[in-house]
Amino acid sequence: MTVNIETPRSLPKRSGINLEKWGWIYMRASGVVLVVLIFGHLFVNLMVGDGVHAIDFAFVGGKWADPFWVVWDTLLLWLALIHGANGMRTLVADYAHNPTLRRIFMWSLLGATVVLLVLGSLVIFTFDPCPVGYDDLLPEFCKDIK
Template identity: 60%
Template sequence: MTTIADPKAPRPPRARPSRLTTRGNTELYGWVFMRASGALLIVLIFGHLFMNLVAGDGISAIDFGFVAGKWASPLWQIWDLLMLWLAMIHGTNGMRTVVNDYASKDGTRLVLKGLLYLAFTVTVVLGTLVIFTFNPCPTDAPLDLLPSFCTA
């Protein structure tokens, strides 16, 4: 015969895990970051869309010259950099959670997270380089290849 403990009986106190066995608050910080970065990303993305599509001449005006003119301003460089970094960190953190939840083997989880972090690093480094080293008017380029707004 199986007996069920009285649900109204006081519980014995749980032993607190030692400081060495707890993982800390990294998951809590990740959870808070996802909420804060998501809210900030909404502002950044809608500001980006408004300035590119509504305030200007619409999608037909977006071309090489538009991007070159936009990135001539440090404000838009920082805006786009923040959008890139936050979106990549936000997405990588979300995918890390999915991998942790669904990859049952440690080796599989290690490989998937390694590939995820590699993709994150390559995308963020290349995107940052493009934003800060973009030069629409290189000095040694042939004149017929330069945009019309570049001076000779």
């Protein structure tokens, strides 16, 4: 018994940017970079020095006093949040069949992503490693400043 499958209709070519293709490429590229960033982050925070027992305000303050770690953690924040939001966008596009509900989910996802990116970036870039009044929590280099 043979089964004949009809030839699928070809979609007309659209001009402009193919956002689905670029979203797919972003997921692959950011995934590779995120693996390096995440394992570097885990190695430095959990394996170097006293491990997890050394993580406190002074540890974070000492790390974020170095521009290298500010860039590292900012990249980690932005790539991970946008990667996750793009994955959620794909799920909403696949499973939200009602156009109004899909639009609400997409705008909510965009709003949540933007808020988290802004707040996370503010924390990283406005972090003060040497606040006044917390002498017992400060990293060593803050004690030399006072």
